[in-house]
Amino acid sequence: MTDQFPLLATCARGFETQLDIELHALGVENTLIASGGIRFDASFKTAMKLCLWSRIANKIELLLGECYAPHEDALYDLGKSLPLDPWFSPSSTFCIRAHVNDKKFTNSVYLSQKLKDGLVDRMREKWGQRASVDTVRPDIVLGLQVIQRRARVFLELQGDPLNMRGYRRRQLQAPIRETLAASMIAVSGWSPENDMFIDPMCGSGTFAIEAALVATHTAPGIQRHFGFETLPCFPENASDWRMLREEAKDLTRRARKSLSTSIRAIDIDASALDIAQNNAQTAGVSDLIEFSQGDILKLRPTEAVLVTNPPYGERITVNDLDLPEFYYQLGRHLRTFDNSSLTIISTPELLKKNMHMKPSERIATFNGPIPCEVARYQLGKRNANTHENDKS
Numbered sequence: 001m002t003d004q005f006p007l008l009a010t011c012a013r014g015f016e017t018q019l020d021i022e023l024h025a026l027g028v029e030n031t032l033i034a035s036g037g038i039r040f041d042a043s044f045k046t047a048m049k050l051c052l053w054s055r056i057a058n059k060i061e062l063l064l065g066e067c068y069a070p071h072e073d074a075l076y077d078l079g080k081s082l083p084l085d086p087w088f089s090p091s092s093t094f095c096i097r098a099h100v101n102d103k104k105f106t107n108s109v110y111l112s113q114k115l116k117d118g119l120v121d122r123m124r125e126k127w128g129q130r131a132s133v134d135t136v137r138p139d140i141v142l143g144l145q146v147i148q149r150r151a152r153v154f155l156e157l158q159g160d161p162l163n164m165r166g167y168r169r170r171q172l173q174a175p176i177r178e179t180l181a182a183s184m185i186a187v188s189g190w191s192p193e194n195d196m197f198i199d200p201m202c203g204s205g206t207f208a209i210e211a212a213l214v215a216t217h218t219a220p221g222i223q224r225h226f227g228f229e230t231l232p233c234f235p236e237n238a239s240d241w242r243m244l245r246e247e248a249k250d251l252t253r254r255a256r257k258s259l260s261t262s263i264r265a266i267d268i269d270a271s272a273l274d275i276a277q278n279n280a281q282t283a284g285v286s287d288l289i290e291f292s293q294g295d296i297l298k299l300r301p302t303e304a305v306l307v308t309n310p311p312y313g314e315r316i317t318v319n320d321l322d323l324p325e326f327y328y329q330l331g332r333h334l335r336t337f338d339n340s341s342l343t344i345i346s347t348p349e350l351l352k353k354n355m356h357m358k359p360s361e362r363i364a365t366f367n368g369p370i371p372c373e374v375a376r377y378q379l380g381k382r383n384a385n386t387h388e389n390d391k392s
């Protein structure tokens, strides 16, 4: 299959530029940056490669059809116009997952039904039979998106979202999404060969593990399966897929031979460290991460790239301090880290009011449903003039 198809790679809001850079590095050309994603044309083989290799994308979707939808019947016509070859077969099963954000339409189930009716009528016309619907383990997952009267139907090539790498078997409450963690590492500018990496509040270890995957050139999807593997057209692409996987494994083997990197994961809570170590083992990178128990506010200053996700959101205290006071102490302590940087995710209020530093970069995003900000600060004496007024 050498044709080019219209694709959409989605990512956490605010990280479109990082995703665009990553896609170009993976061989994609002529991209268009949209809100929450990147549009481009590429071959099926490239789409498989992106599922395997993208650290930042949440989904890789293939656009099957789109239309202006002033009323529900437009969805039936759209279903009837979708290309059956090479995506569907009479013996495959499919389901439709709808995401509707349009004042005109409130019933997403009805819209999905209309789309399905058009699609199966087209199948009957063409094949004399139709594929059946399976909402539990379908071979083909279609995403229906209706926003401001524009309806789009996507073939979801990734299956489970790409953040599900397969290594996080155990987790603490509200861990950061793996793809968001990788996006923050990209923003941090960390160089595995030159910089020490520290997550001083590592929880289930996501940042440190993602950093170790970068350092070892490990494809983030190497441990999992993808939606495209159950498409009827997969058998004719299976040898390309085997080759992509073999190349990825070979790259990691070679990277590991000449590896020099320093990654530390610290947490005050011993049970979090236990979980983080377990996850790192599952990811095959536990030998690369130095785990230790400790309090960030007592961490000896060192030159490092710090990337972290402190507690936020809930009404809690940390080290017997309320959250604003904890963030104030955090900013004050981390400023003593010379030639270092901090990339942190939290609520905009906690960062802005309490860190008392001017970020060199700020990105408005979401961690799950919570509006958040990712901020990057230069730390140390040389950047003392960037610090906003301290409390004292």
Ligand SMILES: C[S@@+](CC[C@H](N)C(=O)[O-])C[C@H]1O[C@@H](n2cnc3c(N)ncnc32)[C@H](O)[C@@H]1O
Pocket (backbone or CB within 6 Å): 172, 174, 175, 176, 200, 201, 202, 203, 204, 205, 206, 207, 266, 267, 268, 269, 272, 294, 295, 296, 297, 308, 309, 310, 311, 312, 318, 319
């Ligand atoms: C929001 S969680 C981090 C989640 C993590 N990014 C993950 O993916 O699982 C915050 C972590 O900070 C740790 N923590 C709280 N106060 C700390 C302190 N003073 N020093 C070090 N770790 C601390 C908590 O034990 C918790 O594991």
